[in-house]
Amino acid sequence: MTTTFTEIKHLPTLALLVCCEYLAIFKKTVAMHEVFLCRVAAHPILRKDLNFHVFLEYNQDLSVRGKNKKEKLEDFFKNMVKSADGVIVSGVKDVDDFFEHERTFLVEYHNRVKDASAKSDKMTRSHKNVADDYNRIGSSLYALGTQDSTDICKFFLKVSELFDKTRKIEARVSADEDLKLSDLLKYYLRESQAAKDLLYRRSRSLVDYENANKALDKARAKNKDVLQAETTQQICCQKFEKISESAKQELIDFKTRRVAAFRKNLVELAELELKHAKGNLQLLQSCLAVLNGDT
């Protein structure tokens, strides 16, 4: 798709800009989807999910229904309860060192990723603004250059061309930063939130377990409904141990994935920045050579 755009020089700049924008957003979305699918595929349990298989294999249109009002309302209330509960639950100190450490880590990490994500967004937007300014400057120089065919006008035309080209590179820098940095941070913002949610669920089940224990003790003391209390306690215990086990694994995986993702994206970011800077440099230097040669 990119080659056809460079050929169409006569397209008004606005149309070209819109096309480039669309491409950039398309790239982003595709990348996000890819990451999501790979994650699901790598997960020991989720990969076996039937829905997942249908999604990957069914070769006709899936008719996916969005959430209706009722379901959206349910989600909203669930979130409310969760946040309120989360406050209560997070007050409980964990016996297990691993989880205690994870919790402290995740709370701080999540906040910092949030901040970094927001700042990265602002930075990439500024970059885009600069690229847009280059575009306007290129157009103004073009207008100056088409006044007549004197030397200075030819000069302006060449500089105008330079600005058009350098603008494309700057726009790509902005898009790549967005893709490799901003999106990475955004993703880990949500991942760290998901991890926090997991810890919350575990803490919730711990609280349930502890409550079940207390209920059992009380039942034994009163010698009333002991069997029921025992079963409840057992279920809670199992739930708790199961969630603790899987949570531990998930959190370890989270770290591994995080490190790998950051490594991949930071390396790619640096490589792309280098590529664009070198491209820009070459563009500028060859233009300067032409301009200096003429004067």
Added chain:
Amino acid sequence: MTHGNWFSANYFTFFFFLKQSSPSSPEPASLPAEDLSTNSNGPKPAEIMLDDDREDLFAEATEEVSLDSPERDPILSPEPTPAITPITPTTLVAPRMESKSVTAPVIFDRSREEIEEEANGDLFDIEINVSDPEKVGDGMNAYMAYRVTTKTSLSMFHKNEFSVKRRFSDFLGLHSKLATKYMHIGYIVPPAPEKSIVGMTKVKVGKEDSSSTEFVEKRRAALERYLQRTVKHPTLLQDPDLRQFLESSELPRAVNTQALSGAGILRMVNKAADAVNKMTIKMNESDAWFEEKQQQFENLDQQLRKLHASVEALVCHRKELSANTAAFAKSAAMLGNSEDHTALSRALSQLAEVEEKIDQLHQEQAFADFYVFSELLGDYIRLIAAVKGVFDHRMKCWQKWQDAQVTLQKKREAEAKLQLANKPDKLQQAKDEIKEWETKVQQGEKDFEQISKTIRKEVGRFEKERVKDFKTVIIEYLESLVQTQQQLIKYWEAFLPEAKAIA
């Protein structure tokens, strides 16, 4: 017109001016042999100007110091004029105030041409620097003094290198004098930097923040560019006021440059009057060149304004980018601190460092965006306003000529009537008046031709300068962009192995 004719026509003009002190004493032009020194017209010579020029006085009342004020004397340079005095070209084309000793006009004329050729051949050796802004005084009476250093090998100056302290109103005063002397005869006088009440008040009040430092730096750079442009003009370089500005340690204070002074208000009123006049003058342009050029300058003005607006937006956004990059760098550092995987933590800290360095780069680039590119465009927008002003003067000159013709016609008709009525005493007066107006018409035509000629030359010079300026500045700007990219490459190349080292 051959060279000789041109010369004699202007010589005639000059002497005519000096003889002409009031409408009632016309004298046929001749080539008197007397020495026209400043004393020949008395200690306080009347203003040398065209007559019926009451309105002219008002129209050009930008000059605050009249010949009658005692302040004038120090300005007239006391040193003896050398044989080949560079001053003369100004008198040949009758500027408002100057009346210096005229010895052998022929030599002057040649010397002027010589000096102009020198200018074209780039033997123009003069370099001006404006530096060391220094606050003098306190409170609302405080001002910034700038050091103006001149380095030159031109013989018209006393030394090869010298410096003086000047304040902003001194620069405005200089421009005012030059504009009054030269604009109405067709010379494009470079405009002085703009006043800024807000900016200066901050400085006066003593705010030592970055915005007032920026303001002072912006002004210093603008003053430097202003002087450099002015000395590049071969005719202006000859001007004694310019020389005095550059050389003498004490300069009479130009009080009338203040916006709210009497003269300042008069200026504003005149500007408004001028604008109205411009609308009412319908000139029969016989010379297509002028019409074409005016249109060209109009187009150029519009386009430069657009470009300037875009570049100003770029400066703004680049500064934002720098701020946002700095903010991100800090955030990334914090993230690195809380990351518990050691290698990733280190890489994030490195990323933060890279972004901090890049923020510096953006700041420097924004600096270049502004001082190299944006300010040049601003300067040229103001210069074009000066060019338009000169074209307007030509129109006024034409109008004057036309008015003189109309008056002459009226006088002729009046004389014819008197002839019929047979009133011999009044008849003589009428004949005298006709002679007077005939000369005025001739003068008007000559002035018009002269200003047209000067403008043609000035515009040619302006175009050449513009081309040179734009090429130099744009190339300088592109080189700043090159520098930035080279630095970016260095930084990212240093970071890449760090990123790869994450295990």
